[in-house]
Amino acid sequence: xxxxxxxxxxxxxxxxxxxxxxxxxxxxxxxxxxxxxxxxxxxxxxxxxxxxxxxxxxxxxxxxxxxxxxxxxxxxxxxxxxxxxxxxxxxxxxxxxxxxxxxxxxxxxxxxxxxxxxxxxxxxxxxxxxxxxxxxxxxxxxxxxxxxxxxxxxxxxxxxxxxxxxxxxxxxxxxxxxxxxxxxxxxxxxxxxxxxxxxxxxxxxxxxxxxxxxx
Amino acid sequence: xxxxxxxxxxxxxxxxxxxxxxxxxxxxxxxxxxxxxxxxxxxxxxxxxxxxxxxxxxxxxxxxxxxxxxxxxxxxxxxxxxxxxxxxxxxxxxxxxxxxxxxxxxxxxxxx
Numbered sequence: 457x458x459x460x461x462x463x464x465x466x467x468x469x470x471x472x473x474x475x476x477x478x479x480x481x482x483x484x485x486x487x488x489x490x491x492x493x494x495x496x497x498x499x500x501x502x503x504x505x506x507x508x509x510x511x512x513x514x515x516x517x518x519x520x521x522x523x524x525x526x527x528x529x530x531x532x533x534x535x536x537x538x539x540x541x542x543x544x545x546x547x548x549x550x551x552x553x554x555x556x557x558x559x560x561x562x563x564x565x566x567x568x569x570x571x572x573x574x575x576x577x578x579x580x581x582x583x584x585x586x587x588x589x590x591x592x593x594x595x596x597x598x599x600x601x602x603x604x605x606x607x608x609x610x611x612x613x614x615x616x617x618x619x620x621x622x623x624x625x626x627x628x629x630x631x632x633x634x635x636x637x638x639x640x641x642x643x644x645x646x647x648x649x650x651x652x653x654x655x656x657x658x659x660x661x662x663x664x665x666x667x668x669x670x671x
Numbered sequence: 672x673x674x675x676x677x678x679x680x681x682x683x684x685x686x687x688x689x690x691x692x693x694x695x696x697x698x699x700x701x702x703x704x705x706x707x708x709x710x711x712x713x714x715x716x717x718x719x720x721x722x723x724x725x726x727x728x729x730x731x732x733x734x735x736x737x738x739x740x741x742x743x744x745x746x747x748x749x750x751x752x753x754x755x756x757x758x759x760x761x762x763x764x765x766x767x768x769x770x771x772x773x774x775x776x777x778x779x780x781x782x783x
Contacts (some may be wrong), residue, residue, distance in 0.1 A: 511692035514722040515760055522724045551693075551783075632721055632733065634694050634760040 457605040457666050458559060458567060458613070460594075474600075475642045476502050476545050481652070481660035482644075484607075488665045494540035495607050499660055500646035502543075508641040510535075516555070516619040518631040521579050523563070526604075527612035535641060536606045543607055543644040543663075549600035550592035551636035555619045557590045561666045562611035569670070579618040589618075597638040605663050672698065674779035680772040683716055683764035686780075693782035695759040701749045703775040704742045711742045712768035713776065719761025734764075742774075758783070 461474070476482065480502045488496040512533060514522050525532040526546075537544050550557070558577045559567040568588025569576040578584040595601040604613060615637075623631040649656060677684050687695055697715070704711045715738040721730040737757055742748050765776055 513691050515719050516722055516724050517727065520724045520726040522722055632719070632735075632760060634758075636692055636694075638692075 457610070457663060458561070458669060459603045459605075460590075461601040461603060463601075474603075475507065475547065475640070476505060476543075476644050476661065478502055478504055481649070481656050482543065482646070483652070483657065483660040483662050485662060485664050485668065487668050492607060492609060495543075499649045499652040499656065500543070501649055501656075502644045503647045504645045506643045508643060510639045510641060512637040512639065514617060514635050515632050516617065516635060518554075518619050518623050518633065519621050521616055521618040523560075524615040524617055524637075525563075525612050526606070526615065527610070529612055532612060535639065536610060537608050537643070540608050541646050543605060543646055545642040545644060546604045546606060547600035547640040547642070548602040548604060549595045549597040549638045550590075551597045551638065552592050553619075553633045553635055554623055555592065555617060555633050555635045556585060558588060558616040558618070559590070560614040560616060563614050565670075567666065567669055577616075579616065585618060585620070597636070600638065600640060611666075672779055672781045674699070674777065676775060676777040677765075678772045679711070679713075679765070679767040679774040679776055680770055682770055683718075683766040684776070685762060685764050686776075686778045687759070687763040689719060689761040690782045695763050695780050696783045697754045697757055697759065697763065697778055697780045699749070699751050699777070699779040700738075700754065701747070701777040702740070702742045703747045703777070704771075704773075705745055705747055706773040707742075707744050707771050708773060709769055709771065710744055711771060711774045712739070713742060713774075714739045714766045715757075715759075716764045716766055717759045717761055718764055733761075 483499045484495040486497040526535040528534045528536045577588045619633040718734050
């Protein structure tokens with residue numbers, strides 16, 4: 457449900473669309489929990505799509521962070537669908553700045569960590585703050601490379617947005633950074649395919665559950 | 672690229688309000704103090720309220736100074752190259768040490 461699209465080694469022609477399009481197939485793996493019965497292990501065809509751009513911004517002091525909750529919970533940014541037949545494919549890009557973003561789902565559980573004990577993101581550490589962190593240049597605002605997949609009632613995805621140190625303090629105020637996120641919410645209306653053919657299964661975009669990203 | 676030209680009869684004078692999804696990048700500041708009554712001490716100020724963060728649950732308004740320049744009487748100064756790395760996070764304001772309606776400041780900028 458979270459994917460990083462690396463820079464392409466080669467281009468193909470005709471180009472392959474970054475976002476899901478009408479008629480595309482998606483398949484949710486069996487790892488999705490029983491608490492999300494509307495998608496667990498199911499295959500769908502995208503009936504129609506609608507791309508909705510949206511920007512978020514936060515001004516944060518250096519050395520401090522804000523947890524940005526993308527879910528529809530109180531205090532969240534309300535980027536999750538409310539309909540069980542809707543999938544939100546969200547492309548995320550960043551405007552330039554001196555900040556890092558760590559992904560957590562649900563709150564407090566890192567998406568990116570290494571296997572050695574203690575090798576987990578930690579914004580309080582001068583070194584571990586860079587572990588698993590996305591920097592603005594990793595997913596530019598105009599060439600978004602981070603893709604997230606949200607369905608109704610998915611646990612909250614948290615973007616821990618940390619403004620790095622090292623900026624000169626201005627006269628009359630502490631150093632701050634404006635962190636600007638560009639979102640493209642690709643609303644996909646889904647039609648379930650009860651018995652997908654082998655060809656449909658092969659062509660389907662597989663959407664893993666977040667637990668499959670951690671082992 | 673928006674621009675505005677205002678007399679420094681009030682301080683601070685707002686040249687651009689905050690744009691939530693962009694920083695403001697000034698590209699030109701011209702200070703015409705040819706008819707000014709005294710030397711003009713001009714300051715470019717950024718005004719914003721930070722977001723609620725882990726360390727600051729109730730943030731206060733911040734007004735950091737981004738640029739300060741002293742322009743003599745009978746002088747006109749134009750700044751362009753020196754602004755290339757300057758960013759305004761919130762509202763762009765300009766202050767003058769002594770109010771003077773004959774000191775004219777022109778600013779051009781673009782959202783980034």
